[in-house]
Structure formats: structure tokens, C-alpha cells
Amino acid sequence: MPEVIPADSVGLVTPQVHHFDQPLTLRSGRVLPEYDLVYETYGQLNANRSNAVLICHALSGDHHAAGYHSMEDRKPGWWDNAIGPGKPIDTNHFFVVALNNLGGCAGSTGPTSINPQTGKQYGPEFPIVAVRDWVNSQARLADALGIEQWAAVVGGSLGGMQVLRWSIQFPERLRHAVVIASAPKLSAQNIAFNEVARQAIAKDPDFHDGYYHDYNTIPKVGLTQARMLGHLTYLSEDAMRQKFGRELREGKLNFSFAPEFQVESYLHYQGEKFSTRFDANTYMLMTKALDYFDPSADYNHDLVECLSHAKCSYLVMSFTTDWRFSPKRSKEIVDALMEANKNVSYACIESDDGHDAFLLPIERYHQVLSAYLKRVAVEVGAKA
Amino acid sequence: MPEVIPADSVGLVTPQVHHFDQPLTLRSGRVLPEYDLVYETYGQLNANRSNAVLICHALSGDHHAAGYHSMEDRKPGWWDNAIGPGKPIDTNHFFVVALNNLGGCAGSTGPTSINPQTGKQYGPEFPIVAVRDWVNSQARLADALGIEQWAAVVGGSLGGMQVLRWSIQFPERLRHAVVIASAPKLSAQNIAFNEVARQAIAKDPDFHDGYYHDYNTIPKVGLTQARMLGHLTYLSEDAMRQKFGRELREGKLNFSFAPEFQVESYLHYQGEKFSTRFDANTYMLMTKALDYFDPSADYNHDLVECLSHAKCSYLVMSFTTDWRFSPKRSKEIVDALMEANKNVSYACIESDDGHDAFLLPIERYHQVLSAYLKRVAVEVGAKA
Numbered sequence: 100m101p102e103v104i105p106a107d108s109v110g111l112v113t114p115q116v117h118h119f120d121q122p123l124t125l126r127s128g129r130v131l132p133e134y135d136l137v138y139e140t141y142g143q144l145n146a147n148r149s150n151a152v153l154i155c156h157a158l159s160g161d162h163h164a165a166g167y168h169s170m171e172d173r174k175p176g177w178w179d180n181a182i183g184p185g186k187p188i189d190t191n192h193f194f195v196v197a198l199n200n201l202g203g204c205a206g207s208t209g210p211t212s213i214n215p216q217t218g219k220q221y222g223p224e225f226p227i228v229a230v231r232d233w234v235n236s237q238a239r240l241a242d243a244l245g246i247e248q249w250a251a252v253v254g255g256s257l258g259g260m261q262v263l264r265w266s267i268q269f270p271e272r273l274r275h276a277v278v279i280a281s282a283p284k285l286s287a288q289n290i291a292f293n294e295v296a297r298q299a300i301a302k303d304p305d306f307h308d309g310y311y312h313d314y315n316t317i318p319k320v321g322l323t324q325a326r327m328l329g330h331l332t333y334l335s336e337d338a339m340r341q342k343f344g345r346e347l348r349e350g351k352l353n354f355s356f357a358p359e360f361q362v363e364s365y366l367h368y369q370g371e372k373f374s375t376r377f378d379a380n381t382y383m384l385m386t387k388a389l390d391y392f393d394p395s396a397d398y399n400h401d402l403v404e405c406l407s408h409a410k411c412s413y414l415v416m417s418f419t420t421d422w423r424f425s426p427k428r429s430k431e432i433v434d435a436l437m438e439a440n441k442n443v444s445y446a447c448i449e450s451d452d453g454h455d456a457f458l459l460p461i462e463r464y465h466q467v468l469s470a471y472l473k474r475v476a477v478e479v480g481a482k483a
Numbered sequence: 484m485p486e487v488i489p490a491d492s493v494g495l496v497t498p499q500v501h502h503f504d505q506p507l508t509l510r511s512g513r514v515l516p517e518y519d520l521v522y523e524t525y526g527q528l529n530a531n532r533s534n535a536v537l538i539c540h541a542l543s544g545d546h547h548a549a550g551y552h553s554m555e556d557r558k559p560g561w562w563d564n565a566i567g568p569g570k571p572i573d574t575n576h577f578f579v580v581a582l583n584n585l586g587g588c589a590g591s592t593g594p595t596s597i598n599p600q601t602g603k604q605y606g607p608e609f610p611i612v613a614v615r616d617w618v619n620s621q622a623r624l625a626d627a628l629g630i631e632q633w634a635a636v637v638g639g640s641l642g643g644m645q646v647l648r649w650s651i652q653f654p655e656r657l658r659h660a661v662v663i664a665s666a667p668k669l670s671a672q673n674i675a676f677n678e679v680a681r682q683a684i685a686k687d688p689d690f691h692d693g694y695y696h697d698y699n700t701i702p703k704v705g706l707t708q709a710r711m712l713g714h715l716t717y718l719s720e721d722a723m724r725q726k727f728g729r730e731l732r733e734g735k736l737n738f739s740f741a742p743e744f745q746v747e748s749y750l751h752y753q754g755e756k757f758s759t760r761f762d763a764n765t766y767m768l769m770t771k772a773l774d775y776f777d778p779s780a781d782y783n784h785d786l787v788e789c790l791s792h793a794k795c796s797y798l799v800m801s802f803t804t805d806w807r808f809s810p811k812r813s814k815e816i817v818d819a820l821m822e823a824n825k826n827v828s829y830a831c832i833e834s835d836d837g838h839d840a841f842l843l844p845i846e847r848y849h850q851v852l853s854a855y856l857k858r859v860a861v862e863v864g865a866k867a
Binding site: 324 | 511512513672683715723724729743747
């Protein structure tokens with residue numbers, strides 16, 4: 100817990116909930132009759148409402164991107180190192196909006212919410228949502244907040260896919276797209292990793308086909324395994340070597356199947372921690388949204404044609420040791436944007452931290468993000 | 484099934500079993516009072532017994548490396564493309580020995596064998612074996628076959644680790660070591676993948692702490708998941724892209740959690756096939772042997788010092804897209820061998836097939852292996 104709130108923090112923040120009455124037709128054809136979105140805002144919206152920045156979260160993120168909910172909080176929001184006064188996403192200039200996506204488990208309508216049509220938890224009956232559904236729901240939140248056009252939409256990983264989708268779906272409604280450690284679509288290998296993780300959950304006897312709530316249990320074992328695998332792929336081989344190498348927990352081999360190497364204990368710890376805080380049905384949904392994302396599919400699989408409809412400028416960033424969403428995948432985006440004659444800046448950041456790098460305060464990364472967004476702030480006339 | 488046996492096949496082969504009465508003290512300190520090894524041989528041992536080649540198998544391999552057991556066999560042995568008359572491991576020149584390792588599930592003593600001290604299956608009570616234990620047991624098999632010195636010991640992946648260990652443990656007993664797609668020790672990332680796979684098995688309710696035989700069941704779900712993950716890491720991202728891309732089974736998204744993409748179906752198929760043929764306790768043991776392998780640990784973690792005790796020549800090979808045992812890991816072996824003034828050849832083979840490449844008939848790979856072993860054949864005076 101912070102004894103005092105640091106000077107460069109957005110400070111204490113209170114999540115807000117907006118209820119949407121208008122039905123939302125989803126990519127799958129199913130309809131959400133009504134829903135809530137929980138969100139937080141940091142900084143001040145300026146008079147001409149031109150300085151709003153939307154943060155899109157990744158697989159396991161939520162609306163609590165910066166600051167503290169109380170003086171008892173052990174940790175600030177998940178991207179606190181990048182959002183705040185004087186930080187790359189500078190709340191002295193920008194009005195920052197972060198939300199929990201539909202299907203999430205942090206307050207927005209999702210599998211753990213009550214289905215108004217049945218009076219029971221949605222559970223596995225919550226519809227599979229696609230990235231475009233999130234973007235549609237985010238656009239309605241923008242309407243509710245009186246934001247006609249975002250100064251920038253920013254996101255990493257699955258968040259970066261939402262940013263790409265924004266630029267195609269609502270070309271008039273954003274001036275800048277910041278796409279970090281992302282891809283224009285998942286590779287077969289990415290999908291395969293997601294499926295192995297989903298299987299771990301689906302085959303946990305406590306999953307009960309997603310109706311675990313009715314059995315008063317959670318698929319803790321499956322969710323732990325899914326997260327262990329996920330976490331492992333977010334780290335680079337180099338980072339794991341530096342962090343753990345072949346260090347043994349007790350300094351010697353035990354010739355048993357209990358975790359012996361430090362790296363095993365670490366993954367168990369990460370997996371178990373996650374399994375008590377995250378909803379399994381949400382995890383299933385989020386990985387499906389990742390698998391499905393492929394905006395070029397609507398344009399005969401031509402990414403250039405797909406992106407030619409965009410009007411914003413782009414900053415694309417990747418990290419050298421990220422093998423889950425490698426620099427090559429970011430370059431596919433950059434190449435297509437250039438071919439479509441879009442305004443695009445690209446930076447590949449040296450880092451040992453694999454995919455996780457996009458969440459870390461890496462100096463060069465924050466310098467590039469900061470420099471880009473400073474120009475955006477000037478351009479949109481944000482107060483300096 | 485082969486209608487006729489191909490001319491370059493070793494033909495119909497019959498596995499043999501050797502029973503060893505002398506107790507074997509294992510790395511763990513535990514003792515196997517007696518044990519069987521099942522093996523096959525191809526080609527003829529020459530008069531001065533100088534032309535014997537030992538094949539060491541990887542995680543899921545066994546003694547059936549080449550030829551057919553009957554005219555009804557659908558497939559030949561696992562390395563049939565490399566072993567036979569006129570093939571790289573040429574049975575016109577060499578007497579080839581392939582065995583199933585201790586702890587295996589294909590006929591050698593392992594978890595599914597009867598423990599003579601209890602009259603019941605070993606199951607999870609079978610001791611965790613290390614690579615050095617396998618090499619010790621292989622040396623006893625060599626004794627039994629009257630082979631004082633191998634012309635070459637050959638293996639890929641975990642098999643390559645046995646080859647390395649042979650060269651250190653019995654320097655006088657081999658003239659050539661062929662180490663393919665291997666590593667001097669696993670990285671933290673490798674260990675992490677193994678632990679996630681083991682967890683899938685260990686947490687399957689049908690595993691019963693390894694006593695599934697007593698419950699008349701097998702942990703099919705866990706073993707399927709473990710194999711799905713393993714298989715996924717044996718393929719390269721490029722190979723998966725070429726093979727599956729984002730192809731859908733039914734040509735469209737179903738918005739359900741059943742496998743939709745071809746790559747998902749493929750992995751399910753591979754996993755399920757494996758789960759009915761392989762023993763789960765053996766899988767657990769084999770992955771532990773991988774994790775534990777680190778011959779330099781006995782030499783103050785100095786691989787050069789460790790390998791300085793070797794007397795054989797080496798051929799080391801790796802494959803460009805193998806990310807489970809990358810070329811970098813083979814180069815660590817090569818660099819240490821050079822620093823230790825050993826005779827070493829190294830080839831990194833262009834291939835899209837990831838770690839699986841070591842099992843495939845890649846032309847350049849087989850040319851290099853062939854050329855090297857031809858010189859070995861001449862050197863040891865194998866009949867030409």
C-alpha cells in the first residue's frame with residue numbers, strides 16, 4: 100500500500116458504471132438487450148472535448164489502469180507506469196478513459212453478471228464477443244461521455260487489436276492509433292496456444308461446462324494451468340534464463356514430481372494467484388476474441404485494402420524478444436499501412452522481457468510513446 | 484501396411500528382450516534390483532565387432548526404429564527414413580542397435596512393469612531415471628551384445644543428450660557421437676513447458692497420483708493436453724502457418740468453444756492418438772530426465788571441462804526453425820567442444836519443420852549424416 104500517493108500518480112480514483120439500455124447486436128448475431136460498462140477516467144476533458152484518450156485492455160486487464168482505489172491498495176492500476184501527470188500518457192494534457200470490456204469479470208456485463216431475461220448468472224451462456232463488439236460498445240461509451248473523436252486510442256496485445264479495429268470501424272472518431280505488441284491476426288501457433296489453455300479449463304471437472312457457479316465451485320486447477328502456459332509465453336527465453344536459469348528451490352534435485360526448479364514454483368504461484376481473481380468463462384471468451392480477430396477477412400483478406408479506409412495516424416511498436424506477438428507481426432501492420440499511404444511511425448524496442456514488455460516502464464519505449472503523444476497533445480490543443 | 488517391403492527397408496524385424504540380473508544403482512540413489520531391456524538390431528555385426536551403432540530415442544520413441552514387425556504394420560519404425568540399406572545409417576555397413584529406455588512403456592522395465600518386490604505394477608513408484616542411468620543400462624546392453632566400442636552413438640533431442648552423456652561417461656566406448664537437435668541442458672523455458680505438460684497429467688482426476696492402473700483407468704485427458712502442448716512446440720510457427728494458417732474446419736466461425744480452426748482439430752487428433760498409446764507415468768519420467776540433464780553440473784558448471792574428458796569425434800546438427808532446441812543450443816555444445824580441442828563437425832540445416840525436422844527425411848540433413856557416417860564406416864573397417 101502507498102504510504103503517500105506518489106506525485107506522478109493520478110491519485111485516488113473511483114470506478115464509474117454506465118448502463119446501456121439500447122440492445123447491442125453482436126458479431127455472432129446474438130443480441131445483448133442491455134449491459135453495463137465499468138470505467139475510470141483520469142485527467143480533465145478540455146472545453147472542446149478534443150483531448151480524450153481511450154485505453155483498450157488486453158486479455159486479463161480491466162478498467163483500473165492507473166491510480167489507487169484506496170490508501171489500502173497494495174498496487175496501483177495495471178498501466179500506472181504509463182498513465183499520470185508527466186508520464187507518457189500525460190494526464191496534464193489528456194482526459195484518459197479506461198474501461199472493462201464486455202464479457203469481462205471486473206464489473207462490466209459478462210459471464211458473472213445476471214442475465215435479465217433469466218434472473219440467473221449468464222455463465223457459459225454469455226455470447227462470444229468479438230473485437231468489433233468491444234469497439235461498438237466503446238463507441239457508445241464515447242457517446243455517453245460526449246466524446247465525438249478520440250485524440251488517440253491506445254492498446255497493447257489484444258488491446259492493440261481493438262485500436263486497429265477502431266481505425267477501420269470508426270475512421271472519423273480517432274486522430275491517432277497507438278498499436279503496441281500486437282498483430283493483424285493470430286497465427287496458427289497463437290491459436291494453438293489458446294486452444295491448449297482453453298482445454299485445460301474446459302476439461303477441469305470443476306468447470307461443469309461453464310456452469311460452475313451452480314455447483315458453487317470454480318475450475319481453479321484448469322485456470323491455473325491456462326495461466327501458467329500463458330504466462331510462460333509472455334516471457335522471453337532470455338528473461339527466464341536471467342530470472343531463474345536452472346536454479347533449484349532447495350539447492351538440490353529431489354527426484355520427485357513436486358516443483359523443484361525456481362521457474363516451476365514461479366509459474367505455479369502466478370497461475371494460482373490468477374485462478375482466484377479471474378473468471379474462467381471470461382478467460383474462454385477473451386481467447387476466442389483473440390482467435391477470431393482478422394479485420395482483413397471482410398476485405399478479401401487484403402490488409403492494405405482493409406486499412407485504406409482508416410483516416411488516423413498510427414504509432415506501431417514492438418519488442419525485440421516478444422515471440423507471442425513478434426516484431427514481424429507489427430511490421431505486417433506497418434507495411435500494409437505504408438502501402439495504403441497512411442501516416443505511420445514504427446519503433447521496435449530492445450527489451451529482454453518478451454511480450455510482457457508492453458506493460459513495463461522500459462525507458463526507450465516510454466520515450467517514444469511520450470514523444471508521439473506530446474505532438475498529439477499540441478495538435479489537439481490540449482492544455483499544456 | 485506395405486504390400487511389399489521396400490528394397491531399402493531393413494525388412495521384418497523381431498524385438499528381443501535381455502534380462503539383467505545385476506542391480507542398477509540409479510542417479511537418485513535408488514536401486515533397480517533387476518530389469519529388462521527390449522531392443523532391435525538391423526544389419527550384421529562384423530567379425531571384429533567394430534561396426535555397431537547405437538540409436539538413442541527421444542521423449543516418446545522406442546526400440547522400433549526401423550523396418551516392420553509384420554506385413555500388417557501400417558507404418559515402419561520411427562526412424563525408418565534414416566536407417567536401412569543405402570540410407571544414412573547404412574545397414575550394409577553398420578550393425579544398428581535400438582532399444583527402449585528404462586522407464587519406457589514399450590517393453591523395457593518401466594512404470595507398467597511388475598515390481599518383483601511387490602508383485603504389483605510399479606506405477607508411480609518406478610524411480611525417476613536420469614540420462615546417465617540410461618547410458619549405464621545401455622552400456623550393459625553393449626556388454627551383453629559383445630560390443631566393446633560403438634562405431635557411433637546417434638540420437639536426436641533427448642536422444643542427443645544420451646549421446647553427449649555417453650561421450651563423457653564411457654569415453655573409451657565410442658568413436659563417434661552424433662548429437663542432433665539437442666542441448667547441453669534445458670533452459671528455464673524448456674523446463675516450464677515440461678512442467679505445464681506434467682501438471683496437465685498430474686491434475687487429471689483419472690491420474691490418481693499415478694495409481695490409475697489400480698482404478699482401471701488412464702489419464703487420457705491430461706495426456707492428450709500434454710501432447711497437444713508438446714506437439715505444438717515441436718512445430719515451427721512457419722510450418723504451422725503453411726500447414727494450417729487460419730483455415731476453418733467448416734469454412735466459417737461457429738461462435739462456440741468446439742475446435743473451429745484446422746490447427747485445433749489437428750492438435751486434438753495428435754493428442755488423443757498419443758493418449759491411447761503412451762503411458763502417463765512414463766511421460767512424467769521422461770520429461771524429468773530432460774529437466775535434470777546437465778552434465779556440466781558435475782564439473783562446476785564448466786561445459787568445456789566436462790567435455791574435455793571425451794575421446795570421440797562429434798557431429799552436431801541443428802535446424803533453423805527449431806525453437807524448442809534452437810541452433811544456439813547446439814552451438815553451445817560446438818563451442819565447448821572446440822574450446823576443449825575436440826574433433827567436431829557442425830551443420831545447421833535449413834528447414835521449416837521446427838524440432839520435428841530431426842525425424843524427417845530432409846535431403847541436406849540426410850546428405851550430411853550420410854557423408855559423416857560413410858567416413859566412419861571406412862574408418863572402423865565395416866564391410867563396404
